[in-house]
Amino acid sequence: MKNIQLPFIVLIFGTLLSCNQGSVNSADATNLEKIVKLQNERFELPQPGAMIPPVPSIVLGVKGDSTVSDDLTIVWTFVLEGIPPYIGISVPNMSAITNEEYIALKLIKEHGEFTLNVPDESWLTEFDRIDMTASSSMDKFAANNLTRLPSVKIDAPGIAEAAIVLECKVLQMHFLPPQRTVFFAEVVRTSVHPGVTDDAGNTGSDFFNVEVAGEYFLG
Numbered sequence: 001m002k003n004i005q006l007p008f009i010v011l012i013f014g015t016l017l018s019c020n021q022g023s024v025n026s027a028d029a030t031n032l033e034k035i036v037k038l039q040n041e042r043f044e045l046p047q048p049g050a051m052i053p054p055v056p057s058i059v060l061g062v063k064g065d066s067t068v069s070d071d072l073t074i075v076w077t078f079v080l081e082g083i084p085p086y087i088g089i090s091v092p093n094m095s096a097i098t099n100e101e102y103i104a105l106k107l108i109k110e111h112g113e114f115t116l117n118v119p120d121e122s123w124l125t126e127f128d129r130i131d132m133t134a135s136s137s138m139d140k141f142a143a144n145n146l147t148r149l150p151s152v153k154i155d156a157p158g159i160a161e162a163a164i165v166l167e168c169k170v171l172q173m174h175f176l177p178p179q180r181t182v183f184f185a186e187v188v189r190t191s192v193h194p195g196v197t198d199d200a201g202n203t204g205s206d207f208f209n210v211e212v213a214g215e216y217f218l219g
Contacts, residue, residue, distance in 0.1 A: 056076070056078070057074050057131075058074070058116045058118055058119075059116070059117040059118075059127065060072065060073050060075045060089065060091075060114050060115070060116060060117070061115040061116075061117055061156050061157045061158055062108055062111065062114045062115075063111050063155045063157065064107065065110060068103055068135065069139050070139075070141065070156075071104050071135045072141065072144075072146075072159070073103075073104040073135060074127070074130060075089045075091055075104070084186060085187035085190075086171070086184060086186055087116070087187055088182055088184050088185070089116070089182070089185070090180050090181075090182050091180065093175075093179050093181055095134060095135075097132075100136075103136060104135065109173070111156065112170045113154040113156050113167075113168060113169045113170060113185075114170075114185070115151060115154070115159075115165055115167055116165070116166040116168060117165050117166075118164035119161075119162060119163065126145070126146060129144055141157075141159075146159050146160070147159065147160035147161060151165075151189070153167050153189045154168070154169060154188065158191075163192060163196050164190065164191075164193075164196060165191050165192075166187045166189075167187065167189040167190070168186065168187050168188065169185055169188055170185050171184045172184040
């Protein structure tokens with residue numbers, strides 16, 4: 001843990017002195033004590049981390065080719081824009097299981113499209129199994145009793161059991177050292193189970209049995 005108390009105190013005092021023409025009144029001193037106390041209650045992690053919970057891990061579906069069947073895998077996702085609906089995904093370059101090129105990465109590059117499938121609590125076990133098995137070893141749809149859902153605007157398969165399915169077309173691809181590739185994509189179609197949203201496309205937390213602040217607009 002780094003010792004940051006002294007530089008922090010010097011910085012605050014310097015700011016207060018500058019703002020008050022060389023004098024620190026009682027209110028400033030009280031506020032300073034509060035800030036220093038709050039700062040000292042925090043601790044710095046040994047390594048910086050991308051800790052922005054919740055991190056939305058979603059099931060990606062991508063069309064296969066002559067060498068591999070349609071693939072399902074877990075990816076990190078993030079929203080880029082609401083209107084138009086742009087999203088991003090982060091895909092490993094190498095499989096942690098086989099130490100070979102990540103099959104989903106190869107297929108996304110080949111086809112330029114994919115689905116994102118949002119699970120609910122009814123198939124979290126299948127979600128974990130998809131994450132922990134190599135795509136080359138099995139048909140992940142059959143192995144997890146999940147149903148292929150034909151897409152309407154792309155060729156990549158969705159998951160019929162998924163509460164929300166996004167059909168996406170790749171806009172840009174960027175290599176992110178040391179071992180990931182990031183794709184920016186446009187959501188060209190969104191379909192949901194009955195009860196997930198209201199008629200306007202707004203959904204809260206009830207359907208997923210989680211607590212969130214506000215509501216989400218699916219578009």
